[in-house]
Structures are given as C-alpha cells and as structure tokens.
Amino acid sequence: MLRSLSIDAEKCTGCLQCEMACSYENEGVFNPAKSRIKVFTFHDEGRFVPYTCTQCDEAWCLHACPVEAIVMNKATGAMEVADSVCVGCKVCTIACPFGTVNYNQDTGKVIKCDLCGGDPKCAEACPTDAIVYVDADATGLDKMRAWAAKTDNAASARG
Amino acid sequence: MDAGRPGDPGNQAEILVAGMKHVIVGAGPAGVVAAETLRKLDPEAEIAMIGDEPEPPYSRMAIPYLLSDHIDEAGTYLRKQPGHFVHHSIEVVADTVASVDTRDKQLWLTGGGAVSYDRLLVATGSVPILPPVSGIDHEKVTNCWTLEDARKISRGCAPGASVVLIGAGFIGCIILEALVSAGVKLTVIEMGNRMVPRMLDETCGALLERWCGEKGVNVMTNAQVEAIEDAGGPVKVRISGGREVNAELVISAAGVRANAKFLEGSGVELSDGAVVVDRHMCSSVPGIYAAGDVACGRDFSTGEYSVQAIQPTAVEHGRVAAHNMANHGSVTHPGSVLMNILDTIGLISSSYGQWQGVEGGDTATLVDEEAFRYIQLQFDGDRLVGANTLGLTQHVGVIRGLVQGRFRLGRWKDRLMKNPLLVMEAYLAVSQG
Incomplete structure (x- = not known):
C-alpha cells in the first residue's frame, strides 16, 4: 500500500529538524534553505506549518515538463526529478500550484520532495510526530487532495 | 475524489x-x-x-x-x-x-x-517572423527556432565573434546565457521600450536591462534594425539612430x-x-x-x-x-492560466495571469534594485489575479495556485499589500485554514 506524509501543523513546534534532515539527506549539508520541506511561521497566530509536496494525482509538474524529466516512482507514488534529464527550464516551478517545486541555482536543476525513496527523513527527524509517514488511506491525504482540487480548475484537462 | x-x-x-x-x-x-x-x-x-x-x-x-x-x-x-x-x-x-x-x-x-x-x-x-528589412535573407542571418537553427548558431558563436540578436523577447533573453558563455561580443536590438515587454512590466524590464549591461551585453531598446548589408566578411547591421554594428552572425528572435x-x-x-x-x-x-x-x-x-x-x-x-x-463534448476546457518563467543570464523572472493589472484593482510592489529583486502583485478586490517577479525562485508556483484557485484573501490582502513576499503564507492560510 502506498504511504504518504501526514502533516499535523498543530503539533509543530518550529524546531526545523525536518528541514535540516531533508537538506542533509538530499544535499549533503545542514542548510534549511536547501530543504524540500519548509516550515512556515505565522507570528501573529503563533503557528508553524510544515509544508511539502503532496505527490498530487494531478502531477502538474510532471505534465508540464517538456523533456520527461519528472516521472512517478511506482513503488512510492512520488513524482521524482531525474537530474540527468532535467534541463533546468523551471516550467514545473510555475506549473505547480502548491509552490513545492523549486529551482536550485547551484545545480541548474529543480528539486522537490521524493519521499527519500520511501524513507522520508523529515518524518524520522520530527520529535513531535507533526510529520509522520503512514498508509495513504489513514492520513489526511484525502483532505489535502480535496484542497488541492479547489485549485484544480483545469482538472478536466488532465487525462 | x-x-x-x-x-x-x-x-x-x-x-x-x-x-x-x-x-x-x-x-x-x-x-x-x-x-x-x-x-x-x-x-x-x-x-x-x-x-x-x-x-x-x-x-x-x-x-x-x-x-x-x-x-x-x-x-x-x-x-x-x-x-x-x-x-x-x-x-x-x-x-x-x-x-x-x-x-x-x-x-x-x-x-x-x-x-x-x-x-x-x-x-x-x-x-518565426523575420523583420521586413533588406538583407534579412542573408546567409549570416538565422532564426532561433529549430534544431537546425541551433546547429547554425553553435557554429557561428566562436569566442570573440560579434553577434547581433534581433529581439529581446522571451526567446532572445533565454538564449543570452548560452551566447554570453560562448564568449561572443553581443548586441541586442529591441523595438520595445524595455526587455520582454510582453511578459515584464517597466520596472522589471528595466532591471533586466541593467543586469544584462553588467554582464557585458550591449542592449539597445527603442531600436530597430533598418538593414543588413553584405560587407564581404561580416555583415553590417544598420540600426535606427544612425548606429551600425558589424556581425559574424545575426540571430533573429523577432516574434x-x-x-x-x-x-x-x-x-x-x-x-x-x-x-x-x-x-x-x-x-x-x-x-x-x-x-x-x-x-x-x-x-x-x-x-x-x-x-x-x-x-x-x-x-x-x-x-x-x-x-x-x-468523444465530442466529453471534456470542456476551463481556460489556461497565462504564465511564464525566464532565465536571463542567471536572473530569473516570472509572470502570471493579469500581470498588467485590472481596472479598479490594486497593486502591491516591493523592489530591491541593488539585489535585482522585485515582486509585483495584482489584485481584483481581495483576489490575486496576476504577478511579475524578478530574482525569486522559491515557491513561485503558489502564485498560480492563488490565481487559479480564485481564493478570497480576506485580511491576507492587506498583509500582501504591505509585504507581497508573503504569498506562500497567504496561500497556506486561505487554502488550508
């Protein structure tokens, strides 16, 4: 069964361990700026909201790619960027309505969450279970996708 | 679902x-x-x-x-x-x-x-459209459209060669990096009053022009090629205002x-x-x-x-x-969101939807000219309808999410008017709240 990241912002303390773990796993450095998961801070409300790709069904990034550099990993359900194919055109970064595909100027490629190949380090690092990796059916994935669908006015264009 | x-x-x-x-x-x-x-x-x-x-x-x-x-x-x-x-x-x-x-x-x-x-x-x-000037059919003039054109450009871009690029639109700008890194002496001739006038507003286009100048590219705006003349070796490119440039290669990216x-x-x-x-x-x-x-x-x-x-x-x-x-009638096209992203010698710009603004709408802008960073948001009431950005590469897609979701921003509109960089926070608040 496919698993997915389940994020409960209520449990997040803003410690940024997830960003550190992500950056280290994927970029080899402890640099939150290079993390594929991002914790947004709402000072006025005193809230922290971890946020990353939901591996949405619409896969806007995958469909927008002109050179087939983004493909679905059938084992994990993640949309993965093939660095050797990505030309760095960035069309996926504007096509993703969730803002979760970003351009890395150092490498000239785009980066996005790939669920660490099925062992997401953000979930492992999270000390409060604000981020957990669980069966897709048991998560708020449906809710996230329903919310995704609100943005999905072009859904009927997807085949 | x-x-x-x-x-x-x-x-x-x-x-x-x-x-x-x-x-x-x-x-x-x-x-x-x-x-x-x-x-x-x-x-x-x-x-x-x-x-x-x-x-x-x-x-x-x-x-x-x-x-x-x-x-x-x-x-x-x-x-x-x-x-x-x-x-x-x-x-x-x-x-x-x-x-x-x-x-x-x-x-x-x-x-x-x-x-x-x-x-x-x-x-x-x-x-591609070739500008209607004499000499445009010269063998040293090429479009930048097909793989065959690309091969011709590669051959003509020896280090130190003088190259004239007609048009600072999307295609012209996106090939600048390749031309600069090939070490050619580059002149860009743009008819409009700024670079990429169909995608970037005046502030953004002017910043981009200054950026190109600092990278050693000679950009002429409000300028037109008047003729391309055979001069034996390189061609002579005559430009409005009595200017002329000799070129080993002329690339036409005029639309x-x-x-x-x-x-x-x-x-x-x-x-x-x-x-x-x-x-x-x-x-x-x-x-x-x-x-x-x-x-x-x-x-x-x-x-x-x-x-x-x-x-x-x-x-x-x-x-x-x-x-x-x-199966005719099975799917209806809801309309596509206009959007573009452009990398001009490492400076990234993007545009979304009605970036030129709408009548009776509001505009939020934030500019750091020294750092070549800029963001401009366009609102219709409390909905985001368009944007221009320069120097931003993180979470830019969320602007599409806000435009296409037609989310009502409520109090987040005022926050964005004060700090347009909070688009991601605004999106999270209005879409998940």
Whole structure:
C-alpha cells in the first residue's frame, strides 16, 4: 500500500529538524534553505506549518515538463526529478500550484520532495510526530487532495 | 475524489465510436500529448502524427540548454524511450501538409500523398517572423527556432565573434546565457521600450536591462534594425539612430506567428492566423480540432480567446482536444492560466495571469534594485489575479495556485499589500485554514 506524509501543523513546534534532515539527506549539508520541506511561521497566530509536496494525482509538474524529466516512482507514488534529464527550464516551478517545486541555482536543476525513496527523513527527524509517514488511506491525504482540487480548475484537462 | 471527473483516463466506455482514424498535424508537445491521450482512450484507434522536421519529436524549449551544452540533441526529445511511438502504435510521418479538404476529410501532403481522417488535430505551433528589412535573407542571418537553427548558431558563436540578436523577447533573453558563455561580443536590438515587454512590466524590464549591461551585453531598446548589408566578411547591421554594428552572425528572435497558412481557404475560421476553437478545442469545422500555439484558446483569467504560446497550455490543449476527438463534448476546457518563467543570464523572472493589472484593482510592489529583486502583485478586490517577479525562485508556483484557485484573501490582502513576499503564507492560510 502506498504511504504518504501526514502533516499535523498543530503539533509543530518550529524546531526545523525536518528541514535540516531533508537538506542533509538530499544535499549533503545542514542548510534549511536547501530543504524540500519548509516550515512556515505565522507570528501573529503563533503557528508553524510544515509544508511539502503532496505527490498530487494531478502531477502538474510532471505534465508540464517538456523533456520527461519528472516521472512517478511506482513503488512510492512520488513524482521524482531525474537530474540527468532535467534541463533546468523551471516550467514545473510555475506549473505547480502548491509552490513545492523549486529551482536550485547551484545545480541548474529543480528539486522537490521524493519521499527519500520511501524513507522520508523529515518524518524520522520530527520529535513531535507533526510529520509522520503512514498508509495513504489513514492520513489526511484525502483532505489535502480535496484542497488541492479547489485549485484544480483545469482538472478536466488532465487525462 | 477523482471518480466522475470528466477527463479521467480509463473511461473507455465513453467512447462512442472506437477505432476512428485520428490524424495529428504537428509533433510538438500538444501533438504528442494528444496522440498519447487518444491511445489511452481508444486502443483500437488509428493514430498518425505528421511532423515536418527530420528529428524525433523534440522540445523547442530545450534548445537554449542545447546551445549552452547542458544537453545533447537527444536531451531535447519529448520522449526518451527509444521506440516510444511505435510501442504505442502512433505512426510518425515526416512530411508537410499542403492543404486540407474538409468535405472529403482528406489532407494533401507536399510530398505528394493524401491522408484521410475521421478526426483532425491541428497542432502545428508557430513559425518565426523575420523583420521586413533588406538583407534579412542573408546567409549570416538565422532564426532561433529549430534544431537546425541551433546547429547554425553553435557554429557561428566562436569566442570573440560579434553577434547581433534581433529581439529581446522571451526567446532572445533565454538564449543570452548560452551566447554570453560562448564568449561572443553581443548586441541586442529591441523595438520595445524595455526587455520582454510582453511578459515584464517597466520596472522589471528595466532591471533586466541593467543586469544584462553588467554582464557585458550591449542592449539597445527603442531600436530597430533598418538593414543588413553584405560587407564581404561580416555583415553590417544598420540600426535606427544612425548606429551600425558589424556581425559574424545575426540571430533573429523577432516574434512568431501561428503556423496555419495551410488552412487558408479550407473553411476553418482563423483569427490573426490562429485557429479559432471553442471550449472543446473544436474549430469552426466539426471534426477538426486545434491545440497549442496554433490555437486561439480560452484564457482562464479573462475568459477571452487568445494565443498563449506556452508549454503548459499546449499540453492542456492537447489533452482536452484528444478527449473530444475520441468523444465530442466529453471534456470542456476551463481556460489556461497565462504564465511564464525566464532565465536571463542567471536572473530569473516570472509572470502570471493579469500581470498588467485590472481596472479598479490594486497593486502591491516591493523592489530591491541593488539585489535585482522585485515582486509585483495584482489584485481584483481581495483576489490575486496576476504577478511579475524578478530574482525569486522559491515557491513561485503558489502564485498560480492563488490565481487559479480564485481564493478570497480576506485580511491576507492587506498583509500582501504591505509585504507581497508573503504569498506562500497567504496561500497556506486561505487554502488550508
């Protein structure tokens, strides 16, 4: 069964361990700026909201790619960027309505969450279970996708 | 949640007439996506795709990265798997369509043959326009449009060579990096009052011009090429205001037009040379559809019909057209969001939706000229309807999310008016709150 990241912002303390773990796993450095998961801070409300790709069904990034550099990993359900194919055109970064595909100027490629190949380090690092990796059916994935669908006015264009 | 959504793959029961003959003219992203979608919808269909270039279907968008040696020619191919089209029983025909007989449902090829169809998709994209000046047909002048053009540019870009680029639009700007890194002496001539006037506002265009100047590129705005003269070796490029530059290579990136001349007289309605389509991507002639840069399709923001000429729109068109070719009326095109992202020698700009603003709307801007950073948001009431950015690469897609979701921003509008960089926070608050 496919698993997915389940994020409960209520449990997040803003410690940024997830960003550190992500950056280290994927970029080899402890640099939150290079993390594929991002914790947004709402000072006025005193809230922290971890946020990353939901591996949405619409896969806007995958469909927008002109050179087939983004493909679905059938084992994990993640949309993965093939660095050797990505030309760095960035069309996926504007096509993703969730803002979760970003351009890395150092490498000239785009980066996005790939669920660490099925062992997401953000979930492992999270000390409060604000981020957990669980069966897709048991998560708020449906809710996230329903919310995704609100943005999905072009859904009927997807085949 | 996907159940029942029109356009789902696998709804083969929807197909009323299986095994039709679908002919697609054009082998770019719109044509390829349409062919693949048709194959999914109807395994029995006969599908032919006619392209007029000798290479396998490729992406023009990848050409700048070929010029800068990031990829080889195979890296531009739309599908990487060898035998992909054969495997999906999509016949790829190398020829050009001369004319269409809409009554007998038949195409005439310039190669002499005829092809009959049940459903026809026009996905012929656009072709470059050469500025109407004397000497534009000189052998040292090239477009930047096809792989063949790219090869010619690569050959002409020896270090130290003088190169003139006509047009600082999207294509002109996106190949600047390759030209600069090839070490050529570069002059850019732009007719408009700023760089990329069709995508960037005045502040953004002016910042980009200063950036290019600092990178050693000579950019002339409000300037026009008046003539290109043979001078034995390099050509002499005469520019308005009495200026002239000698050039070993002249690259023309002065704009494009829809590639639909072969439809003139066919009865298919054209507007400014592009195929007028309805929300099923169907032209004025039943059975004939159009998609991509050749199609005058619906714009999400304005509800009006225009040629957007961008990759995501071409792909959306291709899908919608394919569904309706297989089963007319099955999928309605909601309209595509106009959006662009451009990398000009490492400075990244983007535009979304109604970036020029709407009547009675509000504008939020934030600029750091020294750092070449800029963001401008356009609101209609408390909804975001467009944006321009410069120097931003993180979470820019969320601007599309806000525009396309038509989210009411409520108190987040005031926050964005004060700090437009909070788009991601605003999105999280209004979409998940």
